[in-house]
Amino acid sequence: MPPLREVVYSLYGAYRLALMDARGMEFLNRSVEGCLRSFWAAGLVVPAYLLLVLMRLGEESGNVSFIHFMLVEIIAYIISWTAYPLIMDDLSRMLDCSDRYPAFLVAYNWSSPLQMLVYLPAIAISESGVLVPALGDTIATTATILVLLYQWFVTQTALQVSGFTAAGLVILDLVLSVFITGAADGML
Secondary structure: OOOOHHHHHHHHHHHHHHOOOHHHHHHHOOOOHHHHHHHHHHHHHHHHHHHHHHHHHHHOOOHHHHHHHHHHHHHHHHHHHHHHHHHHHHHHHHHOOOHHHHHHHHHHHHHHHHHHHHHHHHHHHHHHHOOOOHHHHHHHHHHHHHHHHHHHHHEEEEEEEEEEEEEHHHHHHHHHHHHHHHHHHOOO
């Protein structure tokens, strides 16, 4: 587990990156050890992820048992935190930026809690039924676009690749996430 100071600095660095400030990278531990410890960010995201899962549970409650549902979601969560980093390890070599891969992975992982801070409220509002569906969908779509722009900036900044390449990598991450979610849904 990373020291509390490293967690705070990492979240602050991710926050600076969310403000489109490339100097946010300076607050991240970009060493190999920092890279490995950045996966602890998954633990910070778990409570919000569980809330999203509970929202979906209502939709699936009649179809599968609670245990089955939770096992599928836990496995999907683990895969979602490991598949893209594994793919990016190879892609960073192909793109000739493997020396910046640890910095990218640190920034990518620590940006996840901030992304969830944007995404969860938007989905909760959208799914609550409080707003007309069109407005709820607009809020969810806007949050998704903001998160994708954030991921694009993090990718471009950390890997020091072109905006076009960064966009392609973000699209790859999105497609992979959709695939993992679809596969998990198919198991329910």
